[in-house]
Amino acid sequence: MSSLQEKRPADPVVEEPTEVKKQHVEYPKGVAVLKAEYIIQTPVNDNRSNEYDDDEAEGGERSKGDGNNNNNGGGKKRRGQNKNRDLRQKKEEIRLCSTLLDPDNIKECNFGAEKCRNSHNVEEYLASKPADIDGVCPVYQAIGYCPTGLKCRWLKSHYVEGKLLRKEAQDIKQDEEVNKISHASKDLLRKKKYDFKIANQVIPYIDSQIQNEENLEKRKDNEASFVEAPFKVSEKKKLYLKDAKIVSPLTTVGNLPYRRLMKTLGADITYSEMALTIPMLQATAAEWALPKAHKSEYPGFGVQIATSKHYQAAKVTEAIYRETTSVSEINLNCGCPIDLLYRQGQGSALMDQPAKLIRILKSMNYSSGDIPITVKMRTGTKDNKNTAISLVDRIMKENDVAAITLHGRSRQQRYTREADWSYVGDVAKTVKEWNEKKLDDKEKSDTQPTWFIGNGDIYTHEDWYNAMAIDGVDSVMVARGALIKPWIFEEIEAQQYLDKSASERLDMLKTFSNFAIEHWGSDEYGVGLARRFMCEFLSFTHRYIPIGILERLPPKINQRPPLWRGRNEMETLLGSTDYKDWIKITEMFLGKTSPEFQFTPKHKSNSYEKS
Template sequence: METLDRPLTEGGTLVDDQEKPAGGEDEAAESACLRRDDAQPKPEDLVARAIAPVKAEYLRPSEERKGDGRIPAGDGQKSALAPSASVVVVEKKSKRQLKRERQQEQKSARNICPEIAKTGKVEACRFGVSCRFSHDLESFLDQKPEDLPGVCPFLNTAQPCPYGIACRLFGTHKQFVPLKSSDDPPKKHGVELNYLNKDFQRLLWKNRVKYPKADAQLKILGLSGGNFFKAKPEIDLEEHPVVLDGSNDCDDATKGATCHSAARDDEGCPDICSGNEIMEDDSVIDDPRPPKKAKSPIDDNMCSTEVNNGPEEKSSPMECKETQIKPCSGTRVELIPELNGREKKLIDFRGKLYLAPLTTVGNLPFRRVCKGLGADITCGEMAMCTNLLQGQASEWALLRRHQSEDTFGVQICGSYPDTIARTVEIIERECTVDFIDVNMGCPIDVVVNKGAGSSLLTKPMRMKNIVLAACGASDVPLTLKVRTGYFEGRNRIDSLIANIAQWGPCALTVHGRSRQQRYSKLADWDYIYQCASKAPSNLQVLGNGDIFSYLDWNKRNSDCPQLSSCMVARGALIKPWIFTEIKEKRHWDISSGERLGILRDFVNFGLEHWGSDNKGVETTRHFLLEWLSYTHRYVPVGLLEVVPQRINWRPPSYFGRDDLETMMASDSAADWIRISEMLLGKVPAGFTFAPKHKSNAYDRAENG
């Protein structure tokens, strides 16, 4: 194939971080830029305005386009495959209405008993008339939708299809294909790991699970519940040798440990958002204001500058070997217990293609698709620690792992050291994972308001206690994912790199945006390079943000040799074949048929994961539509004037090279539903869909 790799047109720069005037002048300028007439806009002009420079022969006529580059609502009726601006809106229902619908669904014939569906015999159910499912087999068969195209995903497995007659591919059950050789073991394609044990789930419900490792580590750090309201006992310096570092030593350990002058915010942590500056040696500039009262004893203890006592029991497996006093200022000395002596397995991220943990869309079927296209390392969706500790099955499902994921991690999010440490311990005990990632960069309001995610960037002492507690509670390697800072223009991760390396994680991923920026503007890779250059050799630093082609990947890794690797996030959502492009070092002008084949693989994996019955089919459809809400942003390589496409380019309204490619370019949810019907059959009556995530990546005021 003739190479399509060429640099940007001379003088054409990607002006993404410049603010643009708001109002009518801005819209008029963009309308003029998009107008198709004798004076066709130059590609560099379109690139400067973050508009994809599509070749003129594929652009729609100007009368079909608005100033925003999309055709008006209703014009999609002129062509059956034309993109439209229509949106399918989901009707909001009250909790009472949803409960009533669930009860009606349980009583309907569609909700057939699983045992009867599996065997085809009414007498197979051991609960009889007390069963909460329907036993009307004839009514179920009468109203069952027609079979889907394709074959049952459980066809060649060792066990028969678990859904029996309820399977939407039941017609293929009689077409069992025997294995080629009787000597070969049965092929178990689709083996999944990390299922939640029902007995263990009941223990979580009843709060009867023991956490010996986590509790012992919390005692070491002085964060155990019994010490919140008790005075700190004296330290036995003979049992715990003390190493003094620096010239500002206090007279003795206990005297220095009781002296502190750090101001605290409402969370009981050093106040970094109200004028106090955190120095590299953890000292805090004195503030004349009196310290505020902590909201809770947990917060107060986590940010306390008093001496952290060692474990009371010498036989504890988490007993520290050595304790160091680290002077932070002339009036404050802090005890830091050394981590346990067990060697942790290390994960080598260098040069590996890492698929980022992606909320909603980063499910197991999607990860399998990316794994087949070249991803080396995968990570599950973010799971909330409190939900995992409560035994919520839906949250534990996020930890599920497929056998093809040879290097797999899970991502957790929490607010306090005790919840994260206990979560890490039970994950190590109940699941098979290669690493655990702690999210300290999630910008979602519901997460930040609970003190988790990006909120931790304003609480360095709590960050420290969380990492120390989590590292001590498990032998599984721990990694962190952070943003540059909480507020735009106030980056702070570079000042914490040296400290983070001492806390124990094996890798740190830096997303090149602040929490305030969310996903607007381009990632600050210069700052990521700065963080990587400051990291010690025992801490791998990975960059994250705007990787959308193999050129982006090569540039980021070559510009900073200290960078271990790059994480691919939204780039994989829009075009999951980016991993193939990076490994083969080419721009893949993928056809619409090949893209449909990737979607078909996802559907097959989804039916295998969520089930091939009617409920599983609709669940697969839902997540397929969520994914399609991202894939329509891709502009085929053969249609572009400038290659490669940038992640912040807004595609204008254009025709594809065939009808399917035109439909895939549509930003209309109605067209996404039509694509799903090509793979999963007709949608149920009254079906509606609206994307869960409405990205502001194309926001005009932010993207220039």
């Protein structure tokens, strides 16, 4: 028996009832079976649906009108979505000039009080603010002062007799967020004056490798003039992913506060949300915010990018290498199923263009300095037509990546049906065979083996250990399982089901709330963003069915429960499918919702009106 098999638990903490085992009851497929006392009759006028739309868990919507509401790869219309969600937060009607945030440190306004678009009347501004939120400001509590000053929604906790409180110097914490690009560098990118010292050599070299007659002569010239990047693949930072607890790149919900929470709950590896190369080259602030990380994430933090062009990949990779300080790997997204990206040749579309994919990976490797390159993909783009093995075989032959992650579904499949772990095992075998060839090759024996990571439907410690028992699988990446059940890595470590109480789950949400305020700010705008992203988080966590009310184990990630009540009111509230209840939960930590706050759930089944 392998060591992994020895580690697996013999029995879960919560066993299914003996009488169920004896009766061999057959249950409907896809239905979570609950104990009878927790099931409630669905009212006739209750139009709630048990459908889940999980595209946002990998790739997800990016902005209004991004094409995410179009038909999917299977030609079927995606139903039940709230299309064209407007998630922009309204700003204050009276905005205080930033020069007046700290009464003890008033600065000179560049525009002057008369011409400034913001208010210079402090008393008028303070009178216009909504009532302060009860409790201590999370930012003041965390770092010893509050940078938002008079704009803080918890102002009374650190504003006494006209002065902002500030802790002693030794108690002040420095900024703990890393990977912030400088204003000067963003300005150079915006003006197209950034000096891509490596990429400008890499791009013509990669261009020359495109095999056709018209560039054979040019290829020879470029090969002769190309100066190799300073780091070879074998000289890059070493990744160690064996048995690592990995959180998948997650768009929208995989933000910095969420990742920071996951680090407190046992995660070893985290990834940024997917960043697009064109907005990064245009120095878009929102896109360059994605590589930001909390210092607790490094080492073990990866930046994921999506692109369709090797020259864009080379430039962005070099920019990340030069402008960030705490990146362990740069990951190429070859699995995103979004229609817009697919039509642009990005994400999973690269799986149908292996030559282009190889060029992109090479350009990234040559331009990333000492940061290793990894890749994440699906089984293929179409159902019943898996292409990952042939693609991985080609990637391994080129020796271009430090790790390969495979999500066991095709693009067309999206999240319908279970992940194909049998095929994941076949791909793992291919990677293992290539790693063994490397060891026998004297020229490549000094390179690090390529790690292979499986992904798909990991929701319990049993799922994780079953996947880890597959030959060639070095670790397992968790996506939706870590959104619905954030303590999944604690279960893996404990090797048993953990029946978390409602109060324990609320504590996790409180931690997320504090991290969110630290990240987005304690003013009205920051509170609005924190509330919005907590609602996005709750759109997954509400799907958790407490172990103690289940009639049968193990729970499955795609099982839908009948309408149920929890063991107490708070557990019932945490399981509500109504987004208005999610907002109610946010008010426990972020104060009463302002009239200006906007949130529309992604799926219509979460938007029903109570009778």
